[in-house]
Amino acid sequence: xxxxxxxxxxxxxxxxxxxxxxxxxxxxxxxxxxxxxxxxxxxxxxxxxxxxxxxxxxxxxxxxxxxxxxxxxxxxxxxxxxxxxxxxxxxxxxxxxxxxxxxxxxxxxxxxxxxxxxxxxxxxxxxxxxxxxxxxxxxxxxxxxxxxxxxxxxxxxxxxxxxxxxxxxxxxxxxxxxxxxxxxxxxxxxxxxxxxxxxxxxxxxxxxxxxxxxxxxxxxxxxxxxxxxxxxxxxxxxxxxxxxxxxxxxxxxxxxxxxxxxxxxxxxxxxxxxxxxxxxxxxxxxxxxxxxxxxxxxxxxxxxxxxxxxxxxxxxxxxxxxxxxxxxxxxxxxxxxxxxxxxxxxxxxxxxxxxxxxxxxxxxxxxxxxxxxxxxxxxxxxxxxxxxxxxxxxxxxxxxxxxxxxxxxxxxxxxxxxxxxxxxxxxxxxxxxxxxxxxxxxxxxxxxxxxxxxxxxxxxxxxxxxxxxxxxxxxxxxxxxxxxxxxxxxxxxxxxxxxxxxxxxxxxxxxxxxxxxxxxxxxxxxxxxxxxxxxxxxxxxxxxxxxxxxxxxxxxxxxxxxxxxxxxxxxxxxxxxxxxxxxxxxxxxxxxxxxxxxxxxxxxxxxxxxxxxxxxxxxxxxxxxxxxxxxxxxxxxxxxxxxxxxxxxxxxxxxxxxxxxxxxxxxxxxxxxxxxxxxxxxxxxxxxxxxxxxxxxxxxxxxxxxxxxxxxxxxxxxxxxxxxxxxxxxxxxxxxxxxxxxxxxxxxxxxxxxxxxxxxxxxxxxxxxxx
Amino acid sequence: xxxxxxxxxxxxxxxxxxxxxxxxxxxxxxxxxxxxxxxxxxxxxxxxxxxxxxxxxxxxxxxxxxxxxxxxxxxxxxxxxxxxxxxxxxxxxxxxxxxxxxxxxxxxxxxxxxxxxxxxxxxxxxxxxxxxxxxxxxxxxxxxxxxxxxxxxxxxxxxxxx
Numbered sequence: 001x002x003x004x005x006x007x008x009x010x011x012x013x014x015x016x017x018x019x020x021x022x023x024x025x026x027x028x029x030x031x032x033x034x035x036x037x038x039x040x041x042x043x044x045x046x047x048x049x050x051x052x053x054x055x056x057x058x059x060x061x062x063x064x065x066x067x068x069x070x071x072x073x074x075x076x077x078x079x080x081x082x083x084x085x086x087x088x089x090x091x092x093x094x095x096x097x098x099x100x101x102x103x104x105x106x107x108x109x110x111x112x113x114x115x116x117x118x119x120x121x122x123x124x125x126x127x128x129x130x131x132x133x134x135x136x137x138x139x140x141x142x143x144x145x146x147x148x149x150x151x152x153x154x155x156x157x158x159x160x161x162x163x164x165x166x167x168x169x170x171x172x173x174x175x176x177x178x179x180x181x182x183x184x185x186x187x188x189x190x191x192x193x194x195x196x197x198x199x200x201x202x203x204x205x206x207x208x209x210x211x212x213x214x215x216x217x218x219x220x221x222x223x224x225x226x227x228x229x230x231x232x233x234x235x236x237x238x239x240x241x242x243x244x245x246x247x248x249x250x251x252x253x254x255x256x257x258x259x260x261x262x263x264x265x266x267x268x269x270x271x272x273x274x275x276x277x278x279x280x281x282x283x284x285x286x287x288x289x290x291x292x293x294x295x296x297x298x299x300x301x302x303x304x305x306x307x308x309x310x311x312x313x314x315x316x317x318x319x320x321x322x323x324x325x326x327x328x329x330x331x332x333x334x335x336x337x338x339x340x341x342x343x344x345x346x347x348x349x350x351x352x353x354x355x356x357x358x359x360x361x362x363x364x365x366x367x368x369x370x371x372x373x374x375x376x377x378x379x380x381x382x383x384x385x386x387x388x389x390x391x392x393x394x395x396x397x398x399x400x401x402x403x404x405x406x407x408x409x410x411x412x413x414x415x416x417x418x419x420x421x422x423x424x425x426x427x428x429x430x431x432x433x434x435x436x437x438x439x440x441x442x443x444x445x446x447x448x449x450x451x452x453x454x455x456x457x458x459x460x461x462x463x464x465x466x467x468x469x470x471x472x473x474x475x476x477x478x479x480x481x482x483x484x485x486x487x488x489x490x491x492x493x494x495x496x497x498x499x500x501x502x503x504x505x506x507x508x509x510x511x512x513x514x515x516x517x518x519x520x521x522x523x524x525x526x527x528x529x530x531x532x533x534x535x536x537x538x539x540x541x542x543x544x545x546x547x548x549x550x551x552x553x554x555x556x557x558x559x560x561x562x563x564x565x566x567x568x569x570x571x572x573x574x575x576x577x578x579x580x581x582x583x584x585x586x587x588x589x590x591x592x593x594x595x596x597x598x599x600x601x602x603x604x605x606x607x608x609x610x611x612x613x614x615x616x617x618x619x620x621x622x623x624x625x626x627x628x629x630x631x632x633x634x635x636x637x638x639x640x641x642x643x644x645x646x647x648x649x650x651x652x653x654x655x656x657x658x659x660x661x662x663x664x665x666x667x668x669x670x671x672x673x674x675x676x677x678x679x680x681x682x683x684x685x686x687x688x689x690x691x692x693x694x695x696x697x698x699x700x701x702x703x704x705x706x707x708x709x710x711x712x713x714x715x716x717x718x719x720x721x722x723x724x725x726x727x728x729x730x731x732x733x734x735x736x737x738x739x740x741x742x743x744x745x746x747x748x749x750x751x752x753x754x755x756x757x758x759x760x761x762x763x764x765x766x767x768x769x770x771x
Numbered sequence: 772x773x774x775x776x777x778x779x780x781x782x783x784x785x786x787x788x789x790x791x792x793x794x795x796x797x798x799x800x801x802x803x804x805x806x807x808x809x810x811x812x813x814x815x816x817x818x819x820x821x822x823x824x825x826x827x828x829x830x831x832x833x834x835x836x837x838x839x840x841x842x843x844x845x846x847x848x849x850x851x852x853x854x855x856x857x858x859x860x861x862x863x864x865x866x867x868x869x870x871x872x873x874x875x876x877x878x879x880x881x882x883x884x885x886x887x888x889x890x891x892x893x894x895x896x897x898x899x900x901x902x903x904x905x906x907x908x909x910x911x912x913x914x915x916x917x918x919x920x921x922x923x924x925x926x927x928x929x930x931x932x933x
Contacts, residue, residue, distance in 0.1 A: 022868050029876030030864035030883060032811020032851030039810035121796070189815045189823055189877035189911055238813070238877030239911050272816045483875025483912045652871040656913060660874060663914030687820035687909070694906040695915040700898060702916050 010647065010710045010718050015563065016495040016502050017717050020652035024488040024507050025236065025481075036238050037193045037206045038269055046195075047076055049258050049268040050123035051114045051251075052130050053278060054105035057139035057680025058347040061103060061112070065131030069115055072129055074122030077262055079114040084257060086224035090249040092214060094314040097350065099222065099253050105134060106312035107349050108680045109277035111250065116258040116266060124271065139347035139680040143286045143309045146344035153310045153345035154318050159325050159608050161398040162336030164292075167301025171292030175372040179289070180753040181361045183309070184282035184354055184668045185684075187692050188482075190238020192279060193269040194252035196259035202229045203256050208237045209248035210480050211520035216512045218249045219256045230256075235509035240482035241664070242353030245520045246315055247279040276685040280315060280352030281674060283308040285324070287365035293373050297384040302334045304365055307342040308358075311350035317343050320351075322454050324358035326399060326612065330366050331408050331448040332385075333394040347680050353522060355664065356727045359449060364669075364754060367445055367731050371738055372749050380425065381739065382444050386412060389446070400609030403616065405712045408446050411620050411642050415444060418705070419622040419640035428624070432743040437630055440637075441740025444622040445732040449725040450613030452601050453523045459598035459614075461529035462515040465494060465537035467590040471565075471577025473498060473505045473538075477594075478518030479530035480510045484723055485653035486526040492649060493531045493716060497538035499562030500576050515593075524617070524721035527649060529596055531716035537594025544590075548583045549574075615713045617720045619643035621662070621729035623736040629744065629765045632758030634670065634737055636699040641729055643704070646711035646720030658704055658726040665730025667693040669754050670737070737761065744768050780844040784809070785853025793840045800824040800835030802843075803850060811851035811880045815909070822908030825881035826850050832888050851880035860887060862928060866921040874912035882908045886922045895926045 028034035081102035091097035117123035194207040212232040258266035292301040310317040374381035463477035553569035603610035684690040710718035752764040777792040815823030824835035827849040
């Protein structure tokens with residue numbers, strides 16, 4: 001159990017923390033003066049790189065004819081695997097992602113070479129002159145093909161709780177089904193980009209990356225440089241969503257290689273089509289499940305096989321599929337469960353991190369199973385959901401962690417009331433009874449999302465804080481800013497600590513030169529980890545200032561306080577900058593690092609048990625949709641969301657994360673469809689063929705509220721992580737569509753796969769008519 | 772294909788007379804960013820779908836990636852930098868800040884120009900009209916709700932001021 005919260009500490013008034021402060025770059029963004037990597041003023045002599053990829057999905061390279069490429073106007077250098085002095089690898093863990101493929105190619109578009117030229121245009125044009133001959137072999141493209149071929153990228157992994165086979169055999173009711181869950185392209189508005197600037201023996205790389213340290217290590221390994229000679233810096237990204245965690249590395253490496261070999265700065269900005277073809281996406285899954293339940297709809301056992309398309313290499317697929325397993329229960333107590341994960345190797349781009357990191361797919365499967373229980377028993381799906389929530393004596397997850405901070409029963413009750421669920425359920429039923437072609441659907445679904453990197457050692461962060469003689473503060477930490485508002489949240493924490501105005505805190509670019517050995521800004525952990533690290537750094541300096549002031553003014557240290565830009569020492573007040581200046585003259589160090597590691601988490605991969613998460617973040621959403629069964633078109637009528645961010649560090653930022661995460665999840669489940677042909681060619685490689693939500697696609701009636709309650713764990717100001725959990729609120733939209741279709745054949749299971757595009761909905765309508 | 776001979780063009784960019792020599796295939800957004808250093812217009816998809824490169828040409832918004840610089844010869848181009856300096860967007864900018872209608876900010880300049888076109892038509896457009904009008908500008912972060920709120924609030928404020 002978490003220690004009982006100290007309410008005095010939690011409710012202590014704050015000045016900058018918990019204020020709905022605007023994003024630190026808001027003014028720059030609206031004026032167009034925020035600098036992204038591609039906007040950095042070009043250093044003199046800068047070259048541009050462009051990349052060329054494999055023309056088939058699987059085969060052996062017979063000939064890579066690059067003479068015409070080398071001879072093309074403006075071309076300075078052509079790079080292949082042979083030009084790499086060190087290791088030809090940009091993988092995060094397994095050593096299986098060549099920067100340039102040589103010998104074998106394993107997905108269509110896999111990078112074979114790069115052209116370095118005087119202009120971007122010249123580089124891109126020259127790429128097209130390559131003569132690539134590959135002895136093609138048949139590719140494995142789909143999960144089903146990989147399952148049939150038993151083609152795995154990593155071994156299977158299983159969570160077992162109790163005897164689910166016995167539970168299934170003994171249960172009065174059983175349901176079995178298969179759900180196909182599509183992947184998702186990140187479509188960060190700013191594509192992949194890196195600028196490498198060579199120094200004396202050093203290399204500085206500006207990259208749009210969530211993981212500067214990993215890039216630093218990749219580049220050092222590739223160039224045979226010490227890690228200390230490589231610095232990676234990022235001020236901000238134009239969106240990332242997981243797509244710049246590992247996927248930024250290859251482009252930064254190529255730019256750095258070109259810079260090293262030419263001695264000139266080099267920039268690589270991927271063309272959008274190349275970006276969509278050459279970088280990994282959310283994993284698509286096939287989920288085969290069986291669920292056993294009693295006549296009240298209470299689950300007795302759950303068996304699920306989650307098979308995912310990992311693509312040609314491991315990338316982060318191990319952890320991503322682990323997280324699918326960790327969330328295979330979503331919010332529900334499973335007395336017996338077998339959760340089997342299959343990580344399939346295909347000849348497609350290597351799938352990667354994407355907001356939710358496997359969690360959404362694991363959740364979607366059990367939410368479908370819950371709907372199937374309700375359909376079988378003729379119950380309202382909400383009643384089945386409520387009946388199966390974690391609760392007293394029913395708190396053990398399939399991976400041996402107790403759920404001790406569950407607030408979902410309370411949240412669901414509140415949302416059920418505020419969304420007027422029961423009355424709308426009756427209205428929807430009445431509407432459907434009179435409407436043969438338009439069908440309404442309603443669903444209220446919960447989210448329980450585990451917070452912490454499940455790879456326990458990654459839960460660490462560092463910060464560097466300096467206080468200058470004018471009382472201004474330089475803030476640096478290991479987190480990266482991708483628009484999520486991390487930088488302003490951490491700045492609020494530091495300003496609060498020193499009792500100074502937020503504009504006295506200078507937010508600075510993330511760089512491996514200031515904070516080393518960082519984890520990716522991922523797993524929603526940015527403010528949890530970096531907020532704590534920055535607070536620790538600020539507190540170290542504050543402690544020195546306190547001791548100095550106590551001596552200077554001859555008062556006990558307990559009588560020193562920092563607020564309103566002043567330092568109070570007993571009855572004396574001194575402006576913060578004046579105390580700082582005095583302390584400097586008093587030979588006090590005004591700089592400190594800070595470090596944080598998440599306490600009390602552990603995981604034993606062998607026994608598949610432990611406490612992988614520090615806490616859970618919760619949410620619930622109620623969606624109402626209208627489906628046209630003649631065209632498959634779907635409209636979201638209304639969304640009600642209640643979401644738990646603990647005590648918010650910044651409600652404006654948090655609500656923005658909820659709105660944006662929800663819409664991105666809705667895109668994943670209703671519109672965004674990745675299509676590969678039988679040869680492994682991605683047919684949806686541009687926004688002209690891949691549909692991300694635009695303003696007119698999102699629900700007009702969107703009602704969002706924060707659930708006001710402190711984190712029971714000691715997080716930074718008792719806040720909770722907010723980056724990923726809201727994405728899964730969109731499962732309610734998918735469930736509402738299934739609910740609308742269920743009205744066509746009550747009692748039958750709805751064969752709707754994700755994404756529920758009009759085509760998928762029509763297919764489902766036809767299947768139901770046939771059944 | 773070898774580079775084609777450059778063309779001399781003269782145009783007004785944010786009220787300033789510009790004379791430059793450009794390759795015929797240079798897009799307007801590359802010209803603005805690379806020749807003039809106006810990097811507030813962003814390159815997102817490079818084929819006219821995402822709207823991050825939206826700029827104004829003779830008073831009408833265009834895609835900077837689908838317009839060639841040579842097409843702008845003798846014409847008037849306005850970008851986020853110019854509209855920001857002139858104060859034309861001040862209330863809209865303040866509303867975006869206030870409503871947190873931005874996150875990563877990459878779409879924001881293009882979004883502002885598209886929104887301003889609708890607002891300049893006058894009146895208070897319905898939320899559906901606002902949603903339809905900005906549907907050619909993708910935002911992957913915010914989910915648009917805050918953006919629609921911000922634009923609506925400016926329309927209401929401007930209507931009240933007459």
